[in-house]
Amino acid sequence: MGFEDDLSLRSEIDNLCAQYAHLIDDDWLEELPGLFTRDGIYRVQTRENHDLKLPLSLIYCNGADMLADRITALRTANIYEPHVYCHMLSALRILGGEGAGWRVRSNFVVVRTMAEGSQSLFASGRYFDRIVRVEGALKFQERIAIVDSRQIDTLLVIPL
Amino acid sequence: MSAPFAWPGEDVSRAPYRVYTDAELYAREQQLIFRGPTWNFVGLEAEIPNPGDFKTTFIGDAPVIVTRDAHGVTNAMVNRCAHKGSLVCYRQRGNAPELTCVYHNWTYDLAGALTGVAFRRGVGGKGGLRADFDMKAHGLQRLRVETYRGLIFATFADVTPDFADYIGAELIASIDRVLIKPLKVLGYHSQILPNNWKLYAENNKDSYHASLLHMFHNTFGVVRPTMGGGVKLSENGWHHLSYTQREALADDHIATEKVRSMQETYKLRDAGMMQHQLELGDLVTNSIQTVFPSLVVQQILNALAVRQLIPKGVDRSELIWTVLGFEDDPPDLQELRLKVNNLVGPAGLISMEDGCVGGWVQRAAKADPDAQSIMPMGVGVEPSAGSRVTEAAVRGFWQGWRACMGV
Structure with missing residues (x-):
């Protein structure tokens, strides 16, 4: 059976992606680095830079520690108007096996709600993931969120 | 109507909040600052390294095209067709031998001169551009350009001093x-x-x-x-x-x-x-x-x-x-x-x-x-x-x- 037909693998990957979104949307951000391997990469990049093959990211964490530092910073140092996200995930596809893991892509839409109630479509885009199994559990070896718009409204503090 | 704007006091140690909210002041800024005696950054030479490269940007509200022409010269023009006022370039960047407005196919060279008008002589001897139309007077509005250390600046005003003198x-x-x-x-x-x-x-x-x-x-x-x-x-x-x-x-x-x-x-x-x-x-x-x-x-x-x-x-x-x-x-x-x-x-x-x-x-x-x-x-x-x-x-x-x- 190929990975394409492996429903239990698909469901496990789907669950990892949902868990990632729920940790953010439910404000359990401190748990987020735990979904990555220690040397895992997390990047948020605009589609503009991605398509132009330019290396710049909006957020570039090379290692789970850098992501953990970002979470600590947004809790303790950064100043911004309180807001929450709602992730809508769809179109998850396992693109292929790679080494001991899998390449996966999916789509996302993130609605941002400010404390005073105004809502906006903050970001839409695609996740490109490399997922591996570490001690029985699936983890992100790499998660790249490619946002469709080149524009970020006001600021980006909570990971997408 | 509100009274004409006056700065409160002699010095610059206080500013009225109106400066951030007044649409009339905003319109005057477009004319007097962004189209005034100022140098405005429009891009980098590294963004348009080759002849035919262009990028689009803005100076204030004004849409601007920056090009490198066949002679290697950097040009900046207002991105608005001399005919009906459409954007000539609606892409962020690209490479083209000339600039063509898609609305009626009016064509400009990379320095902004009008080089072609579609159906200029009409069809079958009928219609077409009137005889006294002066192509030379209908180019894109050109801006003064200076480059410094790879930065490209443009200004609408003749009186703007050279860039080096401008910043000192x-x-x-x-x-x-x-x-x-x-x-x-x-x-x-x-x-x-x-x-x-x-x-x-x-x-x-x-x-x-x-x-x-x-x-x-x-x-x-x-x-x-x-x-x-x-x-x-x-x-x-x-x-x-x-x-x-x-x-x-x-x-x-x-x-x-x-x-x-x-x-x-x-x-x-x-x-x-x-x-x-x-x-x-x-x-x-x-x-x-x-x-x-x-x-x-x-x-x-x-x-x-x-x-x-x-x-x-x-x-x-x-x-x-x-x-x-x-x-x-x-x-x-x-x-x-x-x-x-x-x-x-x-x-x-x-x-x-x-x-x-x-x-x-x-x-x-x-x-x-x-x-x-x-x-x-x-x-x-x-x-x-x-x-x-x-x-x-x-x-x-x-x-x-x-x-x-x-x-």
């Missing part, structure tokens, strides 16, 4: 200091600011807020022992440089430095993005330079960028960050730049606050256009050696604004 010798030297080699674009950010453009322009000139609003360094105890810094201003006060420099250190790694920590509670797990490879021949760690009205040249450790401020209505602006390296960067230095860029940009750990604080002023200012903000820190529009606790450069901005606006 001292501030030219600080551009020379940062842009030492051929540039490479590492990427772009676009940040939508929920505020009048001047609130961001002021923010960049405001060296007083840096350590107060942006708490990242203090929170993580990564404040480097500094050996001073200060604020420099052009003679007319319009442009500024704010910088800090560090003590000479044997080892370049932040973790080995004796850091002054105001708060020991939080530690960076990975201090990689705080490393600094000295590459510009001095110990300056941060250098923020403004060119009135709309450009910032930034060096924060190894994060180099230019930021272009584009007004988008009285209460909205767009900030375009073009993040830079040098053409000859070895891979490890490029990787360091990409990491250090976590500090800046729309998601920047030491810059994101600038995205929201202007909006807070905008919202609070709206109700009382005749109330005033005050700028009491430091004295006059004077340079400040050794201290950045001054609002001199912000006052300098208002000096430039008043001079252009004639108020």
